[in-house]
Amino acid sequence: xxxxxxxxxxxxxxxxxxxxxxxxxxxxxxxxxxxxxxxxxxxxxxxxxxxxxxxxxxxxxxxxxxxxxxxxxxxxxxxxxxxxxxxxxxxxxxxxxxxxxxxxxxxxxxxxxxxxxxxxxxxxxxxxxxxxxxxxxxxxxxxxxxxxxxxxxxxxxxxxxxxxxxxxxxxxxxxxxxxxxxxxxxxxxxxxxxxxxxxxxxxxxxxxxxxxxxxxxxxxxxxxxxxxxxxxxxxxxxxxxxxxxxxxxxxxxxxxxxxxxxxxxxxxxxxxxxxxxxxxxxxxxxxxxxx
Numbered sequence: 001x002x003x004x005x006x007x008x009x010x011x012x013x014x015x016x017x018x019x020x021x022x023x024x025x026x027x028x029x030x031x032x033x034x035x036x037x038x039x040x041x042x043x044x045x046x047x048x049x050x051x052x053x054x055x056x057x058x059x060x061x062x063x064x065x066x067x068x069x070x071x072x073x074x075x076x077x078x079x080x081x082x083x084x085x086x087x088x089x090x091x092x093x094x095x096x097x098x099x100x101x102x103x104x105x106x107x108x109x110x111x112x113x114x115x116x117x118x119x120x121x122x123x124x125x126x127x128x129x130x131x132x133x134x135x136x137x138x139x140x141x142x143x144x145x146x147x148x149x150x151x152x153x154x155x156x157x158x159x160x161x162x163x164x165x166x167x168x169x170x171x172x173x174x175x176x177x178x179x180x181x182x183x184x185x186x187x188x189x190x191x192x193x194x195x196x197x198x199x200x201x202x203x204x205x206x207x208x209x210x211x212x213x214x215x216x217x218x219x220x221x222x223x224x225x226x227x228x229x230x231x232x233x234x235x236x237x238x239x240x241x242x243x244x245x246x247x248x249x250x251x252x253x254x255x256x257x258x259x260x261x262x263x264x265x266x267x268x269x270x271x272x273x274x275x276x277x278x279x280x281x282x283x284x285x286x287x288x289x290x291x
Contacts, residue, residue: 036056036060037056037075038056038057038060039057043055045058046063047063049073050074051081052078056075128145128168128280129144129145129146129170129172129277129279129280130146131145131148132162132173132174132175132176133174133175133177133214134153134177135149135151136179136263136264137149137272138263140272142274144280145276145277153180154177154194155178155181155198156197159197162198167205167206169206169209170209172210173202173209174279175199175212175214176214179217181194183221188226188230189233191233192234199213203241212244213243213244214245214276215234215235216230217252217264219261219262220262221262246275251271251272251274253268256268256271
């Protein structure tokens with residue numbers, strides 16, 4: 001039956017002059033074609049730029065080498081554009097660095113000017129000054145200053161103290177010793193030999209610290225001439241070993257001594273503490289109190 005119906009339909013179409021519809025006609029120029037953005041030829045296979053989205057033949061864009069390195073691919077125009085952006089950022093960074101250098105130079109000039117005017121920078125709170133000596137320093141009390149007093153100690157004995165005791169790691173070490181040696185020997189050169197050995201021992205014990213020798217204070221039972229000769233040799237030892245030396249006699253007046261004429265009173269201890277405080281705080285030139 002179906003065959004008969006199909007045959008009848010064909011006869012009717014033939015008799016009526018009706019042609020079979022084959023569908024719309026599409027012209028060749030209306031078909032979408034993808035061209036290589038470099039050679040502008042038809043692209044059957046290729047790679048799309050991950051940056052701009054354009055297509056290229058693999059041979060035109062050297063795709064394989066770049067894909068093997070990073071797994072992504074950008075065309076030459078995009079790569080050069082990225083390079084120019086990086087160059088601009090680098091140039092801006094260099095300009096900022098130059099501006100920072102200029103500001104830093106200005107700050108350094110201000111700091112040098114402040115130092116020239118005598119301004120000082122407060123030291124860190126954890127800085128410490130260690131003072132070692134005999135009974136003269138007993139009542140010296142200053143913040144951030146640790147005083148180790150050994151009544152009657154001589155220079156040779158203080159060497160053993162430094163060698164055997166744990167005295168920490170101070171920033172500055174002030175040594176006040178020698179007066180007791182003056183009372184026990186008449187040969188100052190012999191005493192200076194012990195002082196020389198003491199300073200070398202201290203430099204080994206405190207390699208990072210600033211060492212300061214504090215000269216002998218005048219006392220009733222030792223002549224001024226002998227004290228002066230001792231302090232002169234004291235200064236020579238300090239210069240020879242590259243350490244600092246201060247003379248406390250320019251700070252201590254006659255009324256700063258006790259009734260025995262040997263030890264300083266509270267006023268003298270305060271003045272001696274002020275001298276050592278300057279030494280510990282600044283580690284540089286120490287002025288006389290009257291300057």
